[in-house]
Amino acid sequence: MHVVIERTLKNASSYFQNFFLQDYPTKGTLHSIDPRVKLLSTLLFVILAVSTFEPKKLIFLLFSLIAISAILGLNLRRLFSRVWLFSLFSFVVVLPLLLQDPKYPFLFTLRVLIALVSVQMLIMSSSFAEICSALRSLKVPEVFVQGLWLAYRYIIVVFQDIINILLARESRRVSKGSHMDLWKRGGESVGLFFLRSIERAERVQLAMASRGDKIFGIRSKFGILEIIYIALSLFIVLWCIVL
Amino acid sequence: MHIPDGYLDLNIAGLFLVLTLLVLGYSIYRLRGEKLTSLFGVLSAAIFAAQMLNWPIPGGTSAHFVGGALAGILLGPYAGCLAMAIVLTIQTLVFNDGGITAWGANVWNMAIVDVFIGYYVYRALSGFNRNLAAFIAGWLGITVAAIFAGIEIGLSSSFAYGLAVTVPVMGTWHAALGIIEGTITAGVVSYIATRRAELLEKKEVGKASFVLLAALIALSPVFAYLAESVGYSEPLENAAKILGLEENPIYEGLLPDYSIPGLDPYAGTLISGAVGVLIVLALAYAVRYARSNRKNA
Amino acid sequence: MISAKGVSYVYPDGSLGIQDVSIEIFKDDRIGIIGPNGSGKSTLIFLLSGLLKPTKGEVRIFGMIPDKKNVEAIRRKIGVVFQNPDDFLFNPTVKDELLYVPRQLEMSEEEMKSLLSEYSGKFGLDEILHKPPFRLSGGEKKKVEIASVLIFRPEIVFLDEPTANVDGKTRRMVAEMMRKYDGTVVITSHELGIIRELCNRVVLMSKGRIVEETTVENLSERRLEEIGVI
Amino acid sequence: MISAKGVSYVYPDGSLGIQDVSIEIFKDDRIGIIGPNGSGKSTLIFLLSGLLKPTKGEVRIFGMIPDKKNVEAIRRKIGVVFQNPDDFLFNPTVKDELLYVPRQLEMSEEEMKSLLSEYSGKFGLDEILHKPPFRLSGGEKKKVEIASVLIFRPEIVFLDEPTANVDGKTRRMVAEMMRKYDGTVVITSHELGIIRELCNRVVLMSKGRIVEETTVENLSERRLEEIGVI
């Protein structure tokens, strides 16, 4: 039993860790746009999506966003793989309403889907450090951004630690153990891991102290590229209104 | 319990954003000059991981471990609230779990309601029995938070279920799940209390803040009800009306002389939609062109 | 006892661990694995001990391909000292760490007690037996790690950088124990001294491949310098 | 530049880190700290660099007692290479790791670029610049750690076991860099070779105390053996 749990845990940790770290080397056009601009236009697109139930506007939005993603260098396959689950999720939630209004579940899901795509356009084209520094330059309080950065790094470290510890347990597991053991030792292992992580984090914090923990601003690069992208976003808003 | 984009009406989302910013801002003000501890970081990471296991519930959003009460007990209400808000922000900005427009409501439920209820329940009962106090704090925190989520989506007209469905669905699911949440909360608290008791030392929090917060939390559903009853209509249509554009102007503007009989409004919409997409394409290519110029420079 | 044939390992993120490696380990061998940083020594150890599954090729341990059924039997006979003790130690106290395997083997209380006092004495751990292993100095952690592998006397021991961070006295003691060890020993180390002292066969690695297999006597300085070991 | 007077440090769980230690570090010193496992070397480094606050006694850095106001100025001048790189590396990629301090110092893009290519070239990190630092081999981690400290050229560098887990070529390169280093260098190592090569002053520690301070030439083998270093 605990072998199964450990294996599941290991797979899940690797999955999340990969999720956090992927997309670093690829650089499309969208990647080089100032993250502040991307953040704000994403917000705009999401608000558009959630403020209407009109099919024509929703379809126009969806087409536009997918076209932009494709032209500006996002991998559509990966984009889809990141949005389908949550969309399906929403569809399941409202599915019982199909009988009252057959259109509603589809339109509702479409809104959710468009919002997800908009947010993915930001996430898939910006590193978390860039997002943090964008938030900082948009006057989000420093503690908050610092906390975001701190938590983000610990999440990565904690997942790696889980993977390492599970391998270590495997290397010295010479008998299968019983279910009783799982209950007796399971809780303690979790607690111990937590404590260990805290103390490890205390050492990492020393390292951060020794190297400074200022959030560095990523230099703003406001240019023609950003201006055209803003124009593009505003055009979409306008068209959504008049359509 | 994360509310995605598209579930909330914008006026309700806006109301909770304002309330959340008020409380979060006050918490940050109270934390000024303090360094974020490593417990803060690790707890955020742990809660983040625990929240990833979530599944959809028809008539509500999703059910999962929350951890707000735990954060409140271990970090105190202000840092706990900040930690939870940070976890929720990362979930929005990395996993896209929880919507951007619903950020205010999500933080309100899981980072404010859950944390403050957890903290105060624990404080009130811990003199009596520490483990039981932590259990009740965890259970009550998640249940009430879920009820708030139910109220928010139930009041929203975008989400076609009414309060009569959403509140019971969210409430009962999480009251059941809350037993696990309570057990874990109690387990972690008692473990920490025996191994690193100094981490549990907490400063007192003033009575005035408590009363104010309790009042805000208790009144927020009323505000939400009022906001919704002011009347909700689609903002985009409103904007179009204000600009006097509701009569398919593009179609007429673009094709003024095409009064071909049989070209119905559907085709018109189709054409204007296609034109819009074409312009979007052109602009997107312009962006790409500008990028290649920047690279060469 | 262990044989690898055409084994490659690619990490989940696509990094190459080792590539097309074949090697055979016989009973009572003393093998030293040498190579510059990142040449795949630790990866090879994980593969040979059955902790990682090759992405290509085949590793047979005691003639078996490790699977769910035989894994415990294999684990009992193989000890692995990880390069970084922080990745290895997970028990609440040093004592639990040392007794982790003996307890699973259901040894008697007396046997465990005598083992504990023998190994904790040898490695000088008496004073820290009740501390959690993550609150030790770097070298103390490594000592606890080595002790908790040797304590169950595996037939094959893999030691990944056993001398990193440990003091001279402990180093001598470990070298002494390994020389007398009644079993097979595989060591990686950047300190060539210990390899020369203990091993007869030496495997040279570079960029994920085995580039040479010789005896200690035939190790050529030129070759070592060429691949960046010295 | 740094002076410690009667400094003790007790860890939160009550373990003794160091006890009643006094030492003075002068400009351009090359100091080696030697002692068996658990004798308090790493603890001493944390105290001297101002990262831990003594539980008793006083540490002055550039004449100041580190506090909130002067801490940034102090940090900029002191570099610390931790014994365990896993405690040290926390950025998403090796490149971010190397540029972590330069970015905070708001260097210009060109300057950073040239620093990056210089150090990543020297330490052979070009191929792993885009990997997350915790997915590296043990020695690669240590190399990244050393490079990301030396890259901002601190006035004082503390190196805790710089040669553990690194290959011979890197070891030579680091020794070479430290010998030519324009600043103060403090090293702990269980490998006496590097201390002999680089240092003039040597501090011997045992059980949390400094038991002797001499020059490299006067290091007595007998003494070293007595406290368990060799």
Ligand SMILES: Nc1ncnc2c1ncn2[C@@H]1O[C@H](COP(=O)(O)OP(=O)(O)OP(=O)(O)O)[C@@H](O)[C@H]1O
């Ligand atoms: N967890 C991991 N994920 C991805 N790549 C890894 C991981 N661990 C190691 N690698 C890569 O695999 C290769 C081999 O690493 P390995 O740890 O086997 O080297 P090594 O010979 O043990 O080096 P060292 O002497 O530094 O310990 C290296 O290029 C390294 O970057």
Ligand SMILES: Nc1ncnc2c1ncn2[C@@H]1O[C@H](COP(=O)(O)OP(=O)(O)OP(=O)(O)O)[C@@H](O)[C@H]1O
């Ligand atoms: N986090 C900690 N909590 C409690 N005790 C600790 C902690 N870290 C180290 N110690 C103890 O403090 C003492 C000094 O440790 P320190 O790490 O300074 O030794 P060291 O000389 O660096 O040893 P090594 O050569 O093994 O690196 C040891 O007895 C150790 O057990």
Ligand SMILES: [Mg+2]
């Ligand atoms: Mg290795």
Ligand SMILES: [Mg+2]
């Ligand atoms: Mg040390």
